[in-house]
Amino acid sequence: MGIGISGLVALKGAAFILTFIFLKNLGFTKLSLPFLYTSLISLLISLASHPSINLPILLGKNGDGTIPIWSKIMFGPYIYLVRVFCAMRRWLSGEEPYTEVFEGVYVGGWPSSIEKLPPGNPAIVDCTCEFPRISELKGLAYLNLPTWDTRSPQPGEIESAVKWAMRKRALNKPIFIHCAYGHGRSVAVTCALLVALGVAEDWKVAEKMIKEKRPYIRMNSLHRGALEEWSKDRISNPISTNKHM
Template structure:
C-alpha cells in the first residue's frame, strides 16, 4: 500500500461530494460538467495516492518547482481544492509556517517564506510536495524536489538523496525542509538529514529534537518504517 488511508479519505470525500453534486445538477449544464470532472479527477488521485505511484503525472518541474499550466490544467479539480485547503489551514492555524529545529535547520510548510525570523536566504531548500508550487525558489541557493504524496514518506533512495542534499547544503548555510504543513513528509526527511549531517545519533533522537521545537510534527507508521529501512540501508557515520 502507498499513502496513509486517513489522508486518502480527504480526497475520497472531495470525489464523492463533487460526484453527488454533479448528480443533482441539471443535465447538460456547466455545473454538472465541472463537478463531474472534479469527482473524476479526485477519484484518479485516490488510486494513485493509495498505490504511491504517479507523482510525476502532475507535472511539477524539478528545476522551477512549478507545473506549467498545460500540465496542471488536467488536474485542476484536485489542485485547486488542495491549494485552498493549504492556504486556509495555514491562515487559521496556530503553528509557525517554519521553525528552526536546530541551529540552521528549518522545518516547515508551503508558506515557509513567511516564517518569523527566517534567514534572508537558505543555502538549500528541500521540497517534499507534489501538489503545491514552490514559493522559496528565489530565497535559496540550491533546490531539490522529492515528490511525495501527502502522508507518504520518500522512497528509500530518495530519502538518502534528500538527506545528503541537506547535509551538504548545511555546510554552506541554513537549510529549509518543507512539505505542505511541516508535519509529516518534511519531518521524515529532516530526521534523516539531521542524522546524515551528524547532528543526531539516530532518527529517533532527531525526531525528538524536531518535536521539542515544533510540537505539531508527526510520523505515521509508514514514515517510521521508511526511516528504519533507511538507517539499515545507509548506516550513519555517527556511532
C-alpha cells in the same frame, strides 16, 4: 495513519459525483458538468496517491519546482483546492511557518511567500508534489522530492536529500526542509538529516527533538517505515557535531 489522502480525495470525489447526479436530474446539465470533471480528477488522484501505486509524477512537477500549465489546467480542481485548504489551516492553527530544530536546520510548511522563508537564503528541500516553488525563490539552491501528502519519500530519496543537504551545510548554508505544513514528509527527511549530522543517535531521538520545538508534527507509519529502512541501508555516515553549538 488515518484515512490518508487517497481516502479523503475519494470522499471528495464521491461528494462531487453525487452533486453531479443531483443537478443533472434537476435538468441543470451544463451546470453539473464541472462537478463530473472534478469527481473524475479526484478519483484519478485517489488512485495515484494510494500507497500501492504511489505516482506523485502524475502532477508533472518539474525538477526546478514548477508545475506545467497542462497540469494546472488538468488538475486545477485539486491543485488550487489544496492551496486554499493550506492557507485556511495555517490561519486557523496560528502555527509558525517554520521552526529551527538545530542550528541552521529548519523544518516547516510550504513557503507561499518570501516572508515564510527562514533567514539566510537557505538551501531548500521541497517534499511536495502539489505545491510550486514560487518565483521569488528561484535564486536559491533547491531540491525536490515529489511526495503525496501523508506519504513518505522513499529511503533512497531520503538518502539523496541528506547527502545534498550535508553538501550545502559544508558551504555554510542554512537548510530549510518543507512539505505542506511541516508535520510529516519534511519531518521524516529532517530526522534523517539530524542523524547524519550526528545530532541524534537515531531517527526516533530526532523525532522527539523536533517535536519539542514543533509540537504539532505528526509522522505516520509510512514515514517511520521509510526512516527504518533508510537507517538500515544508508550510506551517509554521521559527522562530528557539537550538540551544544
